[in-house]
């Protein structure tokens with residue numbers, strides 16, 4: 513069969529007040545190698561169909577079960593290749609499980625699900641169906657974060673002793689949900705967000721730096737989750753001290769009440785021969801410190817010899833033309849696309865090892881352990897192992 517654009521179905525992400533559907537759509541369309549074919553974009557059937565029409569999607573569905581059922585009944589030459597799930601957290605598991613069971617690929621938003629139990633069940637389905645699966649830890653799609661991972665893997669900073677990962681925001685420092693602000697309303701509702709508010713929403717991004725960049729995972733942790741805004745049922749501040757599987761230590765902190773912080777997430781990975789440091793506020797630069805040496809600045813640009821071949825296919829512009837958040841999302845879609853195409857025998861670059869289902873499950877294990885520890889006044893709690 514000749515190569516063609518991949519067909520993508522979107523779940524969630526519709527309506528005028530929606531946030532994260534649009535960045536995904538831009539990411540999907542960025543390279544003209546995929547198209548938005550189908551959508552179940554809102555929770556109400558008639559609004560879902562109207563939203564698909566407004567976004568010029570050829571096939572609008574009333575809900576995701578109908579979309580998965582009808583798409584999987586189509587001939588392969590017409591059906592969607594993967595779905596992108598951009599719903600509140602409680603509506604990740606259902607469509608992901610249905611798509612995986614139907615042989616359709618999945619790019620799912622984080623946190624993977626609302627409970628570890630759901631995450632494990634989804635893991636089993638994805639494994640048995642060999643579903644192409646990417647979890648949208650967006651920052652792992654940024655080339656400098658990818659470079660940090662490669663440098664650590666190449667032993668450039670020696671053995672890891674410590675990881676510091678952070679993600680402060682300030683937008684929930686007041687009770688925004690009282691004004692029914694859409695994104696705030698579900699994020700502070702345990703039935704929609706899961707067992708942790710701030711931790712699930714952005715603590716998972718910070719923890720993924722530990723896994724993706726340092727290549728390590730938490731074995732046990734102590735946590736202090738706080739709810740600073742009165743009347744809120746979930747944490748709006750999340751602080752964790754963790755031990756890692758190589759004996760290293762990590763601090764993972766996230767906050768939604770850090771007034772002034774603008775998605776200032778980042779990490780410091782500290783090894784026996786050097787330290788790597790990166791921050792979203794200066795995301796085109798990766799800093800490397802080595803004892804007694806001037807600080808080294810890696811800058812983003814495919815023409816620089818230090819960019820490994822594994823990352824170059826993910827850069828689109830010469831250095832100095834900033835590529836950022838949308839390109840990072842596009843890179844995660846690119847990894848899923850190349851995985852799907854590669855399995856079909858098409859000639860594509862080797863996909864980067866972006867976060868998959870196991871990383872989504874690990875995020876949920878970390879969150880559940882943190883909630884349990886905090887409820888026990890910061891006792892050490894084992895982080896469940898991912899099978």
Ligand SMILES: NC(=O)c1ccc[n+]([C@@H]2O[C@H](COP(=O)([O-])OP(=O)(O)OC[C@H]3O[C@@H](n4cnc5c(N)ncnc54)[C@H](O)[C@@H]3O)[C@@H](O)[C@H]2O)c1
Pocket residue numbers: 523524525526527529530531532533552553554555575576598599600601603621622623648649650694695698713
């Ligand atoms: N990776 C990132 O950097 C990042 C950034 C922002 C949000 N997110 C994640 O994206 C997801 C959505 O967040 P948001 O801020 O866009 O929320 P939002 O409230 O702005 O949008 C949610 C959308 O889902 C739709 N929806 C709800 N239930 C549905 C259902 N059952 N079927 C179909 N559509 C349904 C709503 O109509 C709405 O269009 C969350 O999981 C969030 O954690 C990730």
